[in-house]
Amino acid sequence: MTVESTTARTPRRSTRSKTGATGTKTAGAGSRAGTRKSSGTKKSADPELVQLLTPEGKRVKNAEYDKYVAGITAEELRGLYRDMVLTRRFDSEATSLQRQGELGLWASLLGQEAAQIGSGRALRDDDYVFPTYREHGVAWCRGVDPVNLLGMFRGVNNGGWDPNSNNFHLYTIVIGSQTLHATGYAMGVAKDGADSAVIAYFGDGASSQGDVNEAFTYSAVYNAPVVFFCQNNQWAISEPTEKQTRVPLYQRARGFGFPGVRVDGNDVLACLAVTRWALERARGGEGPTLVEAYTYRMGAHTTSDDPTRYRSEEERLAWEAKDPVLRLRRHLETAHRTDETFFANVEAESEALGRRVREAVRAMPDPDGFAIFEHVYADGHALVDEERAQFAAYQASFADAEGV
Template sequence: MSVKSTAARRPTRGGAKRRGDEPGLVQLLTPEGERVEHAEYAIDLTPEELRGLYRDMVLTRRFDAEAITLQRQGELGLWASLLGQEAAQIGSGRATRPDDYIFPTYREHGVAWTRDVDPLNLLGMFRGVNHGGWDPNENNFHLYTIVIGSQTLHAAGYAMGVAKDGADAGVIAYFGDGASSQGDVAEAFTFAAVYNAPVVFFCQNNQWAISEPTEKQSRVPIYQRAAGYGFPGVRVDGNDVLAVLAVTRAALEHVRSGQGPMLVEAFTYRMGAHTTTDDPTRYRNDEEREQWESKDPIARLRTYLDKQGLADEDFYAGLATESDVLAKRVRDGVRGMPNPDKMAIFEHIYADGHALVDEERAQFATYLASFDDTEGHAASPEAAARKGH
């Protein structure tokens, strides 16, 4: 192959122009808000269901925006925004059944919303006042996973257990395009395929693994990797909530029916920074972002609702009020969160306790006690509680 022909095939930086509209992308709602059909992934939703999806995305985006502001004000230590990925998360989350089990990363705020996890519980973790904030088994929604890609192994193992129990529930594991390069993900694919585990691997390809574009992660579309492990993969327009809902529903039915795992690649875009410690202007250009803004998932669905006369001004006004109420609850709730007991860091480490943790707990208690009643100051609440035991 000549140098010239090789260069002609080299992908462009960022991936947006390279693969945004390639054949094989499942789409049911165009960026212009036009409804299209797909032979394999059909869906028929009521006006109420369509308005519900729109409501979910609007409220999730408002919550996300409030969290960013709170972090900028020093109320949160960090925040990972989902801006631009609302359709990928709401569509896939609404495709699940209550008995399905979800393993998220640290950005699945929209999926958490669909599982009725209180947004304040998410914020408590990023404020540093709890270990996660919710019981995973209450909503079948696992705690956020910071270690990149490891949750895919957790999901594969859990799904293997579901299969052995003879249940017909499905498991879904979320990860990003950057995580697809992790060895844990490859191992999860292998185990899930070999053991026919009922797990959907849901990759939100938002084009950027922090500052690394997708072409630095894969030389082929991510969904095509599934074939090498022996299970099907599909790429869906991640900014089309209808397509994501239809594809994820089909994928979950596939795995529940005993046909083994499936990979869904939601082709979307991270409109904001990787986290609030990141500056995306250092590695991507405004033109790329503007191109993806024209594919905004919320604007797309609103255009469709308006064209079809499926929502009126009363609906939008009521939703705006609901958004304001949610935002106020989030602001007040975060600022009113009490500081945790310092000794709580030793809780929930081992199910049956551990000698080393017990030793460290005792040492830390002694350290805290050294500050009690010094220079005439009253004992701390922690010390008073310890003395009362």
């Protein structure tokens, strides 16, 4: 079983008498967390999880979740493929820009495209998203211009977009705090009687934070319409999952009183179906759900990290064989007779996106170094004034040095 079912607290409206699903166990799922040494050596059978597309691109049936992608067309699948390719290209361009000194830092999503695009495309326009700092694919699905994501990492702004324009909150650097924001927002949605849901993204490492566990408690007690979407990419910077938990992450939900499900995070179709199911529960008054997308961070945690120091190349190559983009491509080629022209057009579009992003970032103005002192206090403050003067003197010292 992939879902831990519990009785929800006083649901507003119940549409399912039982919350449960049978997962598809597959060798393409990845190694089981909790039994792997930090070297990445596989020590046990693969975990049970919901999977609709195998790594070879073969469609597999699932009695519980097929209904949530029933009727999906070849054109819609091609749209998901396009989303993942363009998101990956944007991400690789951002990484390159950081290496060239154009960005201060970048957190890559490489390998997690299916989890983000699948869940992002499951959302309705009136649903609200609370991301961390790696949800570039979800931002794409919400219509946020990729260039706007880079302003913060270049130091030009503190976000770069209006959260209410796309129902996509600003990136959150503080680990796990957005889950509390999402829970409070969802409680408000419920009190307003709105027919919408909230989704909060976080990683396996964040699941150890007190904020996340407090969010679980409040959301369960108040039956909040929120989906907690955990992208378990196996590594919290250099700490493997077995250092975060002694049980599979999705099972933690049972202790808080709501269901959890583990989905193949490299299967965009399964992520779409499971997230639709969880969002439907939330909108129907059945409270929160924990979705654990079992995936892998193919690159570094951020561009300041070197993953070769703590994980094996063998592990990385094993997950590379389960690549989410290649998986859907294989399915499109074999099941939907998609020709090479489509893939070539998507590749050309992705290169155009890379050029646009590169040119836009390089054209961004340098940030105002004194802006940091503005808006600290509504009426000003003597200490801030003193710090501003000290900074001005520091800046002037460079000009003096150049004049010598």
